[in-house]
Amino acid sequence: MEKSLVLIKPDGIKRKLVGEIIKRYEYRGLMIENIKMIKPTTNMLKQHYIEHIDKPFFAELVDYMSSDFVVAIVLSGEHAIELVRKINGSTNYMQAELGSIRGDFANSITRNLVHGCDSPESFKREYDIWFG
Numbered sequence: 001m002e003k004s005l006v007l008i009k010p011d012g013i014k015r016k017l018v019g020e021i022i023k024r025y026e027y028r029g030l031m032i033e034n035i036k037m038i039k040p041t042t043n044m045l046k047q048h049y050i051e052h053i054d055k056p057f058f059a060e061l062v063d064y065m066s067s068d069f070v071v072a073i074v075l076s077g078e079h080a081i082e083l084v085r086k087i088n089g090s091t092n093y094m095q096a097e098l099g100s101i102r103g104d105f106a107n108s109i110t111r112n113l114v115h116g117c118d119s120p121e122s123f124k125r126e127y128d129i130w131f132g
């Protein structure tokens, strides 16, 4: 059994897609272990997105993510990390497969609705930021 950390980003809440998004994880057998709404601080986002700190889109990403509430979720299940990333679809909405969350609903590379951790190590790091 593996755990994954998901964020539903501010555009997911504004567009009233929270139920639609959570349903997709549950329908694939993932279990909600913990869930909360939180307005992230710049400091939390700097830690969360540390690997992108030097990227040209970093400031825009932090501005956007700190603009409103996000939903932070811990999901558990077999291969939870890989499964969540499949359900989410590619980061770039233009390459995201139809049937994935981003493929069906995203219309911006920054405002791409969801985030999923990419390894057990990033799960631990991100869990401490969002639920620690």
Ligand code: CMP
Residues within 6 Å of the ligand: 052, 057, 061, 091, 109, 110, 111, 112, 114, 115, 116
């Ligand atoms: P996420 O899966 O949360 O991980 C990093 C985030 O940075 C990504 O989703 C997007 O929201 C954002 N992102 C990635 N690439 C770009 C880009 N080229 N331009 C703007 N934002 C990006």
